[in-house]
Amino acid sequence: MVRFGVEFIPQEPFWRTVFYVAQAEKGGFDNTWITDHFMNRNPYTTMAAIALHTEKITMGVGVTNPYLVNPVVTAQNIASLSEMAPNRVILGIGAGDKTTLGLLGVETTLPVRAVRECVEITRTLLSGDKVKNYEGKIFKIQKAKLAFKPAGKIPIYIGAQGPMMLRLAAKIGDGVLINASHPDDVKEAMIHLRKGAEKAGRDLSNFDIVVYTSFSTHKDREKAKKAALPVVAFIVAGCPPPILEKHGISLEKATQLKKALSEGKWDEAFSSITDEMMEAFSICGTPEDCLEKIEKMFKLGVTQFVMGSPIGPKVHKAIDTISREIIPRFKK
């Protein structure tokens, strides 16, 4: 059975995020993912409020990183949350956003190694065991153990983009979170996931392959597109040149766009977004347009489709539309 998730960046007052997640739960969504960036509200605080106002939906931090938060503290955070929502909590770990962490002077050295060690440490602690004399390249822990037991199982997912991280996810993760809105990017990720699983002698049938998309839907296609424009603009501006080239996006146009954004020339930036950019970095349109694209993702092997920012011109209306016109088509 395929699953649907919804991602929130906790930029708004907590009660709005809680309202939307409770609405999503009523509408048939299975998961919610709360992002972790130091400038926004804390994801665990947000999820604690969500846990108190929902009964079924699974919630995950998507994703935290091992550089800013020590794995021991991450284990403490997620285990505490599990008491409020047993068996519906997921820990998502990734390498973190280099630019954001750079603002704090945090160097993201050996990202694959850092994520691997973080998974090892958190998994040990969450199983109730002791981490003793851990001598990693990134983390050295003399002795650590949680003084309480997490409620239920807490799966660990890995946020992955590059080949090495994707292979690591398939080797040691319970699932993977892939940032991709285009089937070609998912196809490529699947190759690395399969390689990683093969190397680990692992079967991916119980492995959750989650695709995070920039999503926008509205009955009026142009309105859906307009809502997604700013998100796509920032994705293009931060995208490495090889990925832009892969999608046939002119590097010159991307550079101009980046310049316009950095100068706060929003109209100029948003009007320079091309159809190729929208196609590569978002799934947007009428519910019918989106259905076709979602189906393609599931056919590629994705097991959970996540609707991420902006979701639609008005979030509550988009959740309602998705609940009535999209999810039931896949969950008969």
Added chain:
Amino acid sequence: MEKLKSLDPELKRFLVNLGSEQRSSLKWDLLDYLLTLKPKACAGVPIESVKLMLLYWKYDILESDEGLGTLIHICKALDPGKTAEILAKNDLKELAERIRAESR
């Protein structure tokens, strides 16, 4: 500290005779206003009432007299004029007038 009170009997008088369609329409109009306000404009939101609203929402009783009363209370605290406009649109003209008069 903000104190929660039971629903004002005067307010209840206006809500008690609303039909289910009218309740749904009023609920979504008030929510639409609350959920699309710029985050900065939410600074004055009566937080205890918001927590109560989330509970009503969780248990699907936001269309009850108490649920709608709570929504009206929150919206009124943020913008009495806009709240009156929404109420008037939903055939609660007398209540809308009362709110406008209170805010003058």
